[in-house]
Amino acid sequence: MTNPYLDLKDHPGRPARPPGHAHSEHAPGQQLPVVGAVAVGGAFGAGARYGVERLWPTTGTAFPWPILTVNAVGCLVMGALMTVLAARFPRQKRLAGALLGTGFLGGFTTFSHYTDNVRELVRGDAYGTAAAYLLLTVLAALAGVVLGVFAARAAVGVPAHQEASGGR
DSSP: OOOTTTOOSOOTTSOOOOTTOOOGGGSHHHHHHHHHHHHHHHHHHHHHHHHHHHHSOOOTTSOOHHHHHHHHHHHHHHHHHHHHHHHHOTTTHHHHIIIIIIIIIHHHSOHHHHHHHHHHHHHTTOHHHHHHHHHHHHHHHHHHHHHHHHHHHHHHTOOHHHHHTTOO
16 A cells, blocks of 8 residues: 555656656745645634634643644544545645645644643643643544544545545
8 A cells, every 4th residue: 555645656647757856836836825725724723723722711730621622623634634635636635735734724733732731731730631631632633533534435435545546
């Protein structure tokens, strides 16, 4: 089984390029729509996370459930989103992935806030809570992405081997 993100061969339908040749989609003018999509998606994602924190506040040494939940849900949605885009919308994957994946979900989920929560818990001598939060967040995020991939495969009827070959 090959990983489409690590497969360095040219994709079907694209002209062959010599090794080290820059893809035209990486030219500066071609990146502007992608950068804009990431920026817009990121602004909305960060705003959504901020909204979750306002609706579900935690302070001090309380277990930071909102950020754990945001990260787990974001990973679940990322797994499903990228699976569906690769399998059903490969031509839109670049821009839609930038807007919704890198942008929105990147802004919605947060590693920096997660680590700051750990710092706060340790500062408050809540070592057990900090350790539990560290472990649960990683496990929930990994479980989320795996569940998202499997749920998306089931929903759109994509066998694992088809996704790995880029939906072809």
